[in-house]
Amino acid sequence: MVAARYQTAFRLYPYRRVADQGAAARRHPVVIVGGGPVGLTLALDLGQRGTPVLLLDDHEGPGQGSKAICFAKRTLDIAHRLGAGAAMVDKGVVWNVGRVFHAEGELFSFDLLPSEGHRHPAFINLQQPHFERFLHEAIERAQADGAPIEIRGGNRVTGLVTDDDGATLTVDTPDGPYEVAARYLIACDGARSPLRDMMGLGFAGRVFEDNFLIADVRMKAEFPTERWFWFAPPFKDSGQSALLHKQPDDIWRIDFQLGWDIDRDAELDEARIRARVDAMLSSQTGQVPDYDLVWTSIYTFQCRRMERFRHGPVLFAGDSAHQVSPFGARGANSGVQDADNLGWKLDLVRRGLADDGLLDGYATEREVAADENILNSSRATDFMTPKTGASRLFRDAVLDLAGKHPFARPLVNSGRLSVPCTYDGLPGFGPDATGGPALSRPGAACPDGPVEDGFLLDHLGGDFVLLALGGPAPKPVSAHGITPRILHLPRVSCALAHRYLGDAETALYLIRPDQHVVARWPDFDPGAVAAALSRALGKA
Amino acid sequence: MPLTLAPNLPDPDGFYDDLLRAHAGLSDAESAAFNARLILILANHIGDPETLRAALLAAR
Ligand SMILES: Cc1cc2nc3c(=O)[nH]c(=O)nc-3n(C[C@H](O)[C@H](O)[C@H](O)COP(=O)(O)OP(=O)(O)OC[C@H]3O[C@@H](n4cnc5c(N)ncnc54)[C@H](O)[C@@H]3O)c2cc1C
Numbered sequence: 316m317v318a319a320r321y322q323t324a325f326r327l328y329p330y331r332r333v334a335d336q337g338a339a340a341r342r343h344p345v346v347i348v349g350g351g352p353v354g355l356t357l358a359l360d361l362g363q364r365g366t367p368v369l370l371l372d373d374h375e376g377p378g379q380g381s382k383a384i385c386f387a388k389r390t391l392d393i394a395h396r397l398g399a400g401a402a403m404v405d406k407g408v409v410w411n412v413g414r415v416f417h418a419e420g421e422l423f424s425f426d427l428l429p430s431e432g433h434r435h436p437a438f439i440n441l442q443q444p445h446f447e448r449f450l451h452e453a454i455e456r457a458q459a460d461g462a463p464i465e466i467r468g469g470n471r472v473t474g475l476v477t478d479d480d481g482a483t484l485t486v487d488t489p490d491g492p493y494e495v496a497a498r499y500l501i502a503c504d505g506a507r508s509p510l511r512d513m514m515g516l517g518f519a520g521r522v523f524e525d526n527f528l529i530a531d532v533r534m535k536a537e538f539p540t541e542r543w544f545w546f547a548p549p550f551k552d553s554g555q556s557a558l559l560h561k562q563p564d565d566i567w568r569i570d571f572q573l574g575w576d577i578d579r580d581a582e583l584d585e586a587r588i589r590a591r592v593d594a595m596l597s598s599q600t601g602q603v604p605d606y607d608l609v610w611t612s613i614y615t616f617q618c619r620r621m622e623r624f625r626h627g628p629v630l631f632a633g634d635s636a637h638q639v640s641p642f643g644a645r646g647a648n649s650g651v652q653d654a655d656n657l658g659w660k661l662d663l664v665r666r667g668l669a670d671d672g673l674l675d676g677y678a679t680e681r682e683v684a685a686d687e688n689i690l691n692s693s694r695a696t697d698f699m700t701p702k703t704g705a706s707r708l709f710r711d712a713v714l715d716l717a718g719k720h721p722f723a724r725p726l727v728n729s730g731r732l733s734v735p736c737t738y739d740g741l742p743g744f745g746p747d748a749t750g751g752p753a754l755s756r757p758g759a760a761c762p763d764g765p766v767e768d769g770f771l772l773d774h775l776g777g778d779f780v781l782l783a784l785g786g787p788a789p790k791p792v793s794a795h796g797i798t799p800r801i802l803h804l805p806r807v808s809c810a811l812a813h814r815y816l817g818d819a820e821t822a823l824y825l826i827r828p829d830q831h832v833v834a835r836w837p838d839f840d841p842g843a844v845a846a847a848l849s850r851a852l853g854k855a
Numbered sequence: 856m857p858l859t860l861a862p863n864l865p866d867p868d869g870f871y872d873d874l875l876r877a878h879a880g881l882s883d884a885e886s887a888a889f890n891a892r893l894i895l896i897l898a899n900h901i902g903d904p905e906t907l908r909a910a911l912l913a914a915r
Contacts, residue, residue: 708888708891709894709895712888712892712894712895720896722896723895
């Protein structure tokens with residue numbers, strides 16, 4: 316029996332009995348546990364690369380309720396590479412105007428103008444179940460094209476035995492338990508990760524002593540597509556901060572920061588929630604618009620991570636490995652980057668083109684990224700909920716000044732935009748032989764840019780690429796059986812030159828399959844390229 | 856830009872006087888808030904992270 320732990324929003328992968336049930340455990344090259352945003356992204360990437368992958372999830376689709384809504388540019392770029400991005404952007408809401416309020420007054424507003432030559436906006440708002448549905452639709456298209464992806468819904472992992480070269484899982488189903496064996500097991504089973512518990516591994520960090528009431532409301536009339544954020548909101552009983560944010564289908568996300576000592580049941584009383592929502596929605600116009608309460612819940616947030624993301628044949632990705640408070644939207648966004656980082660490495664290792672040690676690089680890089688994300692979201696949380704007298708003093712001083720002086724506005728922190736981590740100084744990157752622009756230095760995710768027939772990232776795809784900007788076309792270079800695809804752009808647009816050349820006339824970039832820069836040179840030196848490629852593959 | 860810890864105020868007594876006057880009539884809490892705003896304004900004026908870090912150390 317597999318009892319549901321939550322309601323599903325869409326039934327995407329209904330339970331079906333398979334031949335493996337009632338047979339001896341079959342061994343799979345890669346098994347993913349958990350079909351959230353991270354597990355689905357990884358399954359799609361691996362399958363498109365031709366690596367057979369089995370995904371087990373104990374439900375039959377994404378959970379109903381208020382979870383992620385902000386999906387950042389890098390996530391959209393990754394989803395686009397995998398064939399799921401267009402549907403997300405079509406459905407998603409793009410907003411540009413944000414307003415920041417302190418108590419009664421508006422401090423300032425800002426307009427996020429799109430920057431030229433990027434396929435995607437800085438982020439979109441989209442309910443997480445839709446994000447997962449679009450990934451699943453891309454998986455179905457890939458399966459129809461022959462990608463070896465299998466998803467088994469209603470399959471709950473209840474037991475785990477590991478040794479040096481694999482893992483064996485006990486899986487419960489509506490028809491009773493069976494066993495599945497895996498060479499590599501990827502735990503994408505969320506913040507409460509049962510696999511992490513089965514292995515007795517810790518998840519240390521910081522719990523923020525605060526409760527957030529989240530209400531998704533459906534507005535029946537026009538309401539502006541803007542993000543409104545209040546520090547010390549003036550309306551009754553609304554806590555320390557409040558946020559209003561638009562989602563597709565006329566749904567609005569409202570967050571109230573209620574503090575630590577609350578009576579959860581009383582706060583979830585519908586009349587009480589409506590009183591708060593009425594006060595917020597009428598604060599600017601004096602009118603309460605007509606709305607339905609779609610979903611309400613109370614969350615507490617924490618920032619924590621596993622000490623190591625790899626334990627032999629088991630690799631942890633997404634919320635199972637790291638958890639952040641949602642200010643700055645770094646949960647799902649960073650988890651999708653975990654999947655992007657891991658997919659090509661697992662594929663090369665499975666094909667025998669790279670050694671198992673390449674997977675250690677996954678752990679090292681994403682542990683650093685997790686620290687960066689935790690740092691950013693802890694800083695936002697500290698600004699929103701000052702923990703000491705001094706921090707409140709400075710927080711309030713910043714808010715006071717921000718209303719009058721532009722200089723103080725960048726100090727106002729209600730969550731920073733999620734941007735990908737740059738793997739500065741980590742093994743497998745470099746050299747930086749050009750002194751070119753910092754934003755495209757080795758370790759960075761390639762910035763997008765305009766090329767003659769579209770966008771640079773579309774041309775990078777998911778392979779190793781040798782990108783030549785200006786100058787003559789380079790010759791193919793191979794190392795360890797891998798030959799990066801050559802992308803030669805003799806004429807470089809202004810925006811692209813600004814992002815990749817700086818003052819130089821020409822540059823040569825070696826780029827990984829996850830579109831992170833390995834190394835760059837002023838011109839083509841085949842020996843140097845081969846050496847950098849070897850390092851990127853984890854070979855000395 | 857190294858932090859200047861040598862005398863740099865053309866009129867030390869005059870500045871000190873201005874500073875105290877700015878606090879005149881403020882409660883302790885208002886004074887503290889005033890100081891916080893002043894620090895932020897001056898920090899932005901200086902801008903250079905190394906100078907600011909050196910100042911944070913010097914003030915300890
Ligand atoms: C209120 C709120 C707002 C948020 N806002 C944002 C935002 O704006 N942007 C953002 O990027 N992130 C946001 N997040 C975080 C985001 O929701 C998570 O980071 C994201 O869901 C993590 O994805 P995941 O795939 O790692 O795990 P999950 O989405 O938790 O998926 C784990 C999956 O594993 C399955 N599973 C668990 N145990 C087993 C088992 N034993 N056997 C089989 N399957 C199992 C679960 O059923 C589930 O399907 C928010 C979170 C909350 C709570």
